[in-house]
Amino acid sequence: METTTAYSTAEALEMLCALSQESRLDIFRLLVQSGPDGLAAGAIARHCHLPAPTCSFHLKELKKGGLLRCCRHGRSQIYTVNLQGIRDLLDYLTEHCCTDHCDHEATNGADGREPEAVD
């Protein structure tokens, strides 16, 4: 495992796009709960109350974003979360969107601060 987490903004954006939809966030959370064994497409559709084609569309988007994996098992397609994917997204957000002055519990807790014009 050589995870350098040199995650590009483009890749992070694609992941954010994948997760930023209600049904897809539902599906993703369901699969996180389901653990490494994953779930078949049909079971996911039933759980999330989605018609099969709608569910299939969202699964494809999540897979495209690198958040899911799938493999065939008999007649079923078993979907599982790609753990490294969500970790990479968290790392990206921590690194690029939450740096130094935004370092967890570092600075003063309250929001109050007097901003000054820049530029």
Next chain:
Amino acid sequence: METTTAYSTAEALEMLCALSQESRLDIFRLLVQSGPDGLAAGAIARHCHLPAPTCSFHLKELKKGGLLRCCRHGRSQIYTVNLQGIRDLLDYLTEHCCTDHCDHEATNGADGREPEAVD
């Protein structure tokens, strides 16, 4: 750390929607870099190569999602990142989308649950 951050899925979703757009991710990252002093709307538009109305639209979306704050300073509107907002999103993702078997630091969580196929 005393705050429980009971961030709802609906709120997390709104934040994900706010961040999952190229211009908005650009703006957000720019403001993270700019630190607590923030930047005026005009400066943000120039930095991100956006016409003023387009930039204003995106700033409003980010603010709606709880990722930015703004306050007037003379003729300028100064935008700053809402640190608690992005922290809450990270906490939500860690808690709901990256649990046990997706342990960041390979720590065996206090609740170790058996991952099993759900229905």
Next chain:
DNA sequence: TATTTATTTCAATACTATTGGAAATATGGA
């Protein structure tokens, strides 16, 4: 091969988001 079950692709439609010019609003200063 024909049948059943599981899932995806297609295609039409509906919906939501993005864009940017023009006009409106807000502020500071002469």
Next chain:
DNA sequence: TCCATATTTCCAATAGTATTGAAATAAATA
């Protein structure tokens, strides 16, 4: 007050995303 600057709102055009029934594909089994 009038003018210049800073930003937002309005609005209409365009672009992109979501939804789902019907058809197609895939695999197991008789």
